[in-house]
Amino acid sequence: xxxxxxxxxxxxxxxxxxxxxxxxxxxxxxxxxxxxxxxxxxxxxxxxxxxxxxxxxxxxxxxxxxxxxxxxxxxxxxxxxxxxxxxxxxxxxxxxxxxxxxxxxxxxxxxxxxxx
Amino acid sequence: xxxxxxxxxxxxxxxxxxxxxxxxxxxxxxxxxxxxxxxxxxxxxxxxxxxxxxxxxxxxxxxxxxxxxxxxxxxxxxxxxxxxxxxxxxxxxxxxxxxxxxxxxxxxxxxxxxxxxxxxxxxxxxxxxxxxxxxxxxxxxxxxxxxxxxxxxxxxxxxxxxxxxxxxxxxxxxxxxxxxxxxxxxxxxxxxxxxxxxxxxxxxxxxxxxxxxxxxxxxxxxxxxxxxxxxxxxxxxxxxxxxxxxxxxxxxxxxxxxxxxxxxxxxxxxxxxxxxxxxxxxxxxxxxxxxxxxxxxxxxxxxxxxxxxxxxxxxxxxx
Numbered sequence: 272x273x274x275x276x277x278x279x280x281x282x283x284x285x286x287x288x289x290x291x292x293x294x295x296x297x298x299x300x301x302x303x304x305x306x307x308x309x310x311x312x313x314x315x316x317x318x319x320x321x322x323x324x325x326x327x328x329x330x331x332x333x334x335x336x337x338x339x340x341x342x343x344x345x346x347x348x349x350x351x352x353x354x355x356x357x358x359x360x361x362x363x364x365x366x367x368x369x370x371x372x373x374x375x376x377x378x379x380x381x382x383x384x385x386x387x
Numbered sequence: 388x389x390x391x392x393x394x395x396x397x398x399x400x401x402x403x404x405x406x407x408x409x410x411x412x413x414x415x416x417x418x419x420x421x422x423x424x425x426x427x428x429x430x431x432x433x434x435x436x437x438x439x440x441x442x443x444x445x446x447x448x449x450x451x452x453x454x455x456x457x458x459x460x461x462x463x464x465x466x467x468x469x470x471x472x473x474x475x476x477x478x479x480x481x482x483x484x485x486x487x488x489x490x491x492x493x494x495x496x497x498x499x500x501x502x503x504x505x506x507x508x509x510x511x512x513x514x515x516x517x518x519x520x521x522x523x524x525x526x527x528x529x530x531x532x533x534x535x536x537x538x539x540x541x542x543x544x545x546x547x548x549x550x551x552x553x554x555x556x557x558x559x560x561x562x563x564x565x566x567x568x569x570x571x572x573x574x575x576x577x578x579x580x581x582x583x584x585x586x587x588x589x590x591x592x593x594x595x596x597x598x599x600x601x602x603x604x605x606x607x608x609x610x611x612x613x614x615x616x617x618x619x620x621x622x623x624x625x626x627x628x629x630x631x632x633x634x635x636x637x638x639x640x641x642x643x644x645x646x647x648x649x650x651x652x653x654x655x656x657x658x659x660x661x662x663x664x665x666x667x668x669x670x671x672x673x674x675x676x677x678x679x680x681x682x683x684x685x686x687x688x689x690x691x692x693x694x695x696x697x698x699x700x701x702x703x704x705x706x
Contacts, residue, residue, distance in 0.1 A: 308667050315595075321664075325664060326577075327577045327663060327664060334581060334582060334602040359582075
């Protein structure tokens with residue numbers, strides 16, 4: 272499914288959308304707040320759900336070719352982070368909901384863990 | 388020509404697309420149709436109709452010996468047909484107050500005229516005011532597309548040259564060394580060096596998997612320099628056709644117990660660092676699983692040296 276459907280169904284607030292979300296296909300996802308775990312576990316093309324809003328998430332996403340990050344519980348990235356996201360063409364969404372609920376909803380929508 | 392566009396801010400300038408840039412770089416002369424067909428003022432409207440049909444055009448400039456004196460459009464033809472006066476001359480129906488562009492004008496100026504006057508075509512004049520071409524919006528689109536294609540080919544050439552770097556240079560052993568200084572606590576630039584290294588490897592023709600694995604290993608090393616050193620350190624990447632050697636070194640404080648540091652989940656990161664998502668105790672473990680060879684040596688007097696090697700598939704070397 273594409274990122275626009277995910278954005279609409281989960282009512283995500285777009286904070287950075289450098290590329291049109293309906294052109295990005297999402298099939299798998301990953302969640303962790305520990306950057307080294309993301310480094311090991313996230314496949315390229317994943318949607319990443321995290322509570323972490325620090326600008327290091329952009330460097331990690333960029334290295335792993337992660338096209339979209341959902342930041343949960345209204346954690347707020349700063350402007351510098353969003354500027355970097357736009358520059359690296361990574362979409363950032365925000366939601367007041369906790370990670371557990373977002374991941375559950377994504378799974379229901381058909382976003383599954385893929386075998387590494 | 389004075390521009391009626393307001394000055395733009397740096398922020399807006401950063402958002403200007405390549406197409407917009409090209410509209411300022413290209414001249415009208417470069418994109419116009421050069422073989423221009425022109426009517427003469429003494430021709431009849433009937434003749435004009437035949438010419439329009441023959442050349443499948445919907446308008447034409449009117450000129451005497453290359454000197455523009457008017458423009459005739461399909462609307463003028465329709466008017467003459469409606470009036471039943473198709474045997475009158477072109478001079479009777481043409482627009483003689485013609486808006487023109489100079490061939491050395493920028494394409495953007497022509498675009499402004501098209502928008503402002505809702506024109507179908509613009510006659511193009513040279514510096515001595517002779518008619519040298521005709522410009523339609525289609526000509527501009529074609530010109531921009533051709534220029535973009537040229538850009539693309541130039542980029543492809545650079546890419547090709549970069550990925551054949553090692554073939555072009557003959558020596559007993561060619562290496563390319565990239566060096567990055569990483570500052571202690573510089574979290575705002577965290578990952579910048581590893582992202583650049585990954586990009587460089589891709590440019591040099593490394594496979595996405597190799598570039599990704601090197602990127603991850605160097606990222607962990609880079610963050611270790613930012614988090615755990617006294618003054619930061621240096622990342623050094625040596626690229627050879629058959630292998631990539633990556634090194635991170637610093638001047639302290641050194642690691643007291645390397646086997647403990649290598650244990651998954653072990654971390655010395657303080658709480659404020661953990662709050663930023665670091666300190667999972669997986670950094671060195673990640674590195675080990677990403678590279679083919681890893682050697683960590685450390686001394687409490689001289690600091691730490693992390694040595695990583697990635698061997699490239701013999702069937703798919705760089706270059």
